[in-house]
Amino acid sequence: AQKITQTQPGMFVQEKEAVTLDCTYDTSDPSYGLFWYKQPSSGEMIFLIYQGSYDQQNATEGRYSLNFQKARKSANLVISASQLGDSAMYFCAMRGPSNDYKLSFGAGTTVTVRA
Amino acid sequence: DGGITQSPKYLFRKEGQNVTLSCEQNLNHDAMYWYRQDPGQGLRLIYYSQIVNDFQKGDIAEGYSVSREKKESFPLTVTSAQKNPTAFYLCASSPTRGTGETQYFGPGTRLLVL
Numbered sequence: 001a002q003k004i005t006q007t008q009p010g011m012f013v014q015e016k017e018a019v020t021l022d023c024t025y026d027t028s029d030p031s032y033g034l035f036w037y038k039q040p041s042s043g044e045m046i047f048l049i050y051q052g053s054y055d056q057q058n059a060t061e062g063r064y065s066l067n068f069q070k071a072r073k074s075a076n077l078v079i080s081a082s083q084l085g086d087s088a089m090y091f092c093a094m095r096g097p098s099n100d101y102k103l104s105f106g107a108g109t110t111v112t113v114r115a
Numbered sequence: 116d117g118g119i120t121q122s123p124k125y126l127f128r129k130e131g132q133n134v135t136l137s138c139e140q141n142l143n144h145d146a147m148y149w150y151r152q153d154p155g156q157g158l159r160l161i162y163y164s165q166i167v168n169d170f171q172k173g174d175i176a177e178g179y180s181v182s183r184e185k186k187e188s189f190p191l192t193v194t195s196a197q198k199n200p201t202a203f204y205l206c207a208s209s210p211t212r213g214t215g216e217t218q219y220f221g222p223g224t225r226l227l228v229l
Binding site: 004033035042043044047102103104105106108 | 146148155156157158159160163165173203205207209211216217218219220221222223225
């Protein structure tokens, strides 16, 4: 069974500073994918970034980067230069082997950006 | 524009009533999913479908039913057997090939019990 753990229920960050959101996962499959989604107060889930288990480089997408430490089974999201619009709930998710497209989600972390 | 639409945005259910949530996508994705989200929690998978006329139960399928008669559509019925249906329901779709098979989500439907 796959399990995703996000241990930070809520975080505050000052505008223009960086913030790191923790995510650890547990799987026995060698092939898997890791995702981060943003959920603003409107409720829609917005895809941010993806990391494959065989990818050699850490994924980056604009101000988002994923700190992938495979041996430690962690996939932390780093948001650089935080903006007020980054205030939202953030979810880490994992997809299993390549023929199983289901996602397992963590409980989420609420980020509040202060001016 | 390509995307996923869900309707209605809000839905009210009376005791003993079945209600159906709509999900349509024009992304030409093979796979579609239904998730339930309770306040302050993550998403839990209800049902998913990887191809037309086929679907599988997720982690919390009891009290729900689905159909997949068309590639673009994956409606979810919340039956009277679902005793605690109040939640936020999200539909998603993904390709079954390509980088990560990333799931993209619709705007969601909030279901409330009267």
